[in-house]
Amino acid sequence: MALSLGVLVAGCATADSHKMSSPYDKPGFTTMVEDGRLWVFKTGSKELADFQKKGEPAKQVTRIAAGPNRMTVKSTDSATIDAYIVQKAGFETKIEDGRLWVFKSGSKEWAAFEKSGEPAKQVTRIAAGPGGMTIKSSDSKVIDEYLAAK
Structure with a gap:
């Protein structure tokens, strides 16, 4: 009986169900499964607060x-979905001009990229990323590790 109730509650669209966490959360993102669809929001965003208060936008x-x-x-904008899809633990990612930049979290290369933009040395793998996106980094090993990560 508890299993049946759990399934019923998970599929409901009540304000309380919007507060439940999801196993699909990633750092910086809050997710909720509703009717078999994954809602994605930036953690702490106005859109998340509105969704929790009012339901589907x-x-x-x-x-x-x-x-x-x-x-x-599903989300309120495509940029949030894109950022969620490419985010993996241990990596910093940024989408620019339709290309995915990937760096190891906390690396000096990431800090330099954030400060001054594209590094002088860069590796590009065309159509190797999520959804066929081009991946760029300062090191091919970082790209290999990113692609192998879950």
Whole structure:
């Protein structure tokens, strides 16, 4: 009986269900599964607070089968979905001009990139990233590790 109740509660769209955490959360992102779809918000954002208070927003972006286990992903804007999809533990990522920059978290290369932009030495892998995105980094080993990470 508890299992049946748990399934019912997880599928409900009440204000309380919007406060439940999700196993799909990533650093900087809060997620909720509703009706088999993954809602993604930047943690602490106005959009998240509005969703928790009011429910589904009138304006929303949907990416079918783009999430974990080919789950449909929804958010208030495509940039949030893109940033969520490319984020992996141990890496700093940034999407610029449709290309994904990848650096090890806390690395001097990431700090330099944040300060001055593109590094002089860079490696590019065309269409190797999520959704066929081009990946760039200052080191091919970082790209290999990123692609191997879950």
